[in-house]
Amino acid sequence: MSCAVAAWSQSIEELEQQLSQAENSKDKMHLALKLGESYLRSDADKALEYGKQSHNLATQLKQNAMAARSAFMVAQAYERKNDDRNVEVWMRSAQNFAMKAGDSDLIIRSVDRRSRLAEKVRNYRRAYEINQEAFAYFSNKGTSISDLESKYETQKLQIEKEKKELEKERDKLAFEVANLEVERDQLTTDKSSLEQRQEQLVREKQRVEQEISTKEEKLAEVSTEKEKAVEIIRKKEEEVKDLTREALESRTVQAETKVELQKAQIEAEQNRNLRNLTFFAAGFILVLALLFYGRFRSNKKANKVLAGKNAIIENERKRSDELLLNILPATIAGELKEFGKARAHRYEEVTVLFSDFRNFTAIAEKLSPEELVEELDKCFKAFDFIISQYEDIEKIKTIGDAYMCASGLTNQATYPDNIVRAAIEMQEFLHEQKQERMRLGKPFFEARIGIHTGPAVAGVVGVKKFAYDIWGDTVNIASRMEVHCEPGRVNISEVTYNKVSYKFECEYRGKVEAKNKGAIDMYYVIKERAAIAV
Numbered sequence: 001m002s003c004a005v006a007a008w009s010q011s012i013e014e015l016e017q018q019l020s021q022a023e024n025s026k027d028k029m030h031l032a033l034k035l036g037e038s039y040l041r042s043d044a045d046k047a048l049e050y051g052k053q054s055h056n057l058a059t060q061l062k063q064n065a066m067a068a069r070s071a072f073m074v075a076q077a078y079e080r081k082n083d084d085r086n087v088e089v090w091m092r093s094a095q096n097f098a099m100k101a102g103d104s105d106l107i108i109r110s111v112d113r114r115s116r117l118a119e120k121v122r123n124y125r126r127a128y129e130i131n132q133e134a135f136a137y138f139s140n141k142g143t144s145i146s147d148l149e150s151k152y153e154t155q156k157l158q159i160e161k162e163k164k165e166l167e168k169e170r171d172k173l174a175f176e177v178a179n180l181e182v183e184r185d186q187l188t189t190d191k192s193s194l195e196q197r198q199e200q201l202v203r204e205k206q207r208v209e210q211e212i213s214t215k216e217e218k219l220a221e222v223s224t225e226k227e228k229a230v231e232i233i234r235k236k237e238e239e240v241k242d243l244t245r246e247a248l249e250s251r252t253v254q255a256e257t258k259v260e261l262q263k264a265q266i267e268a269e270q271n272r273n274l275r276n277l278t279f280f281a282a283g284f285i286l287v288l289a290l291l292f293y294g295r296f297r298s299n300k301k302a303n304k305v306l307a308g309k310n311a312i313i314e315n316e317r318k319r320s321d322e323l324l325l326n327i328l329p330a331t332i333a334g335e336l337k338e339f340g341k342a343r344a345h346r347y348e349e350v351t352v353l354f355s356d357f358r359n360f361t362a363i364a365e366k367l368s369p370e371e372l373v374e375e376l377d378k379c380f381k382a383f384d385f386i387i388s389q390y391e392d393i394e395k396i397k398t399i400g401d402a403y404m405c406a407s408g409l410t411n412q413a414t415y416p417d418n419i420v421r422a423a424i425e426m427q428e429f430l431h432e433q434k435q436e437r438m439r440l441g442k443p444f445f446e447a448r449i450g451i452h453t454g455p456a457v458a459g460v461v462g463v464k465k466f467a468y469d470i471w472g473d474t475v476n477i478a479s480r481m482e483v484h485c486e487p488g489r490v491n492i493s494e495v496t497y498n499k500v501s502y503k504f505e506c507e508y509r510g511k512v513e514a515k516n517k518g519a520i521d522m523y524y525v526i527k528e529r530a531a532i533a534v
Helices: 002-007 012-021 025-039 044-061 064-080 084-101 104-120 124-141 149-240 245-327 330-339 360-366 369-388 417-440 473-483 494-500
Strands: 345-357 393-399 402-407 447-461 467-471 490-493 504-514 518-528
Touching (some): 025 044, 064 104, 330 447, 345 360, 369 393, 393 467, 402 417, 417 447, 417 494, 494 518
Parallel strands (some): 447 490
């Protein structure tokens, strides 16, 4: 497994170069298998070449599990070439080696392919014999070993990529939210300005209406003056009757001339006033129309911009909620958003896991700060991925080289099965890393893992940079389990053992003295019990 861990993310060219430089058969075996799997979809002949190379090396090294995997991969390559005879031969070889290795998954997959080949040629008796052979094996020696390495490594790569992108977006999100808040304040200010402008236009309209009223009063005065002039003319006409014809004619000419002049002046004044009033009213109406149209367009544009900004703010709020859920459990995050705080909760059956690296200080002195942080990040990211596969496990915190998680932090009844299974997977990951680091001649981490089950209180502490944590004697006892554990193993208390003994094979250690706790019954977890296939 030493090279398989390091080679999972490399290109075909890099793998072929590594294979040519590999110095031992075990590394060549793993690299050849990885190359065969890489070529399987694009070049069946290349896949056959590397698959058979890996199978021969596995057979020489008596690595039954690898011999089974490589034989199965060769059979898949023959399937791409539609060579059913060789598919049967290599599938039968894969099944035989898988039975020797106890790999139930590969046995079932090989039996399924062989059965379908027999049914394809309507040899139903042969298909029955193949399945009967597998049934007899599982009835007597069945185990359950599933090789999830490829799926695990692919998912881990995707998770790491997404987390890096999330970390980049987190800082960008804070900056964008701040800008959006500034823009929202600016829009509010603009709205206030528009309202003030509207009030000013109303006042201007009132002033213009007052001026129009004044002009109308002047027109009324002119009309009165006209009536007076008409009255004077009527009186003059009466006077004409008493005058001589000559005087009458003379005075008539003068009077008519004077009247015509007065009429002309009055009509000119009226026309001028009416024209001025008409121009003023038309201009005022035009200005009002332009102002109201501009205000309408401005409000429409502002509302559209505000709606867009509100949509962006809502989207960013959702992304902020997602970030909060990445830090806190959903129930706690909901309480914080609704009430501004989260109360502590007591749970009667919580299983706590503590992990700590052995000789961390000594190893840290051999690595540069950058290398140390990189190795810690790799290990803790792997731990995060492992527990993320189980919905009932919640990461609590990391302190230096210590890692802490717990299950049972809900109102629903749970069992410690998953957290014990996660602990085993953590140790398997560290063992693979150890093999790779030893091959490269570099220092490696070995962890002690302790688990205990009991009551605990969980909640959020602090106001700034708040943290979700758990407290209680259960946490202290889990810490003692870790302290009194050997590197590379999983140590559980008797309480936890009584809840998982039906699922896991364990080794009783006897009573072990723990600081401030006296003698405690402890057990090492050996492995998960094999499921009997039916």
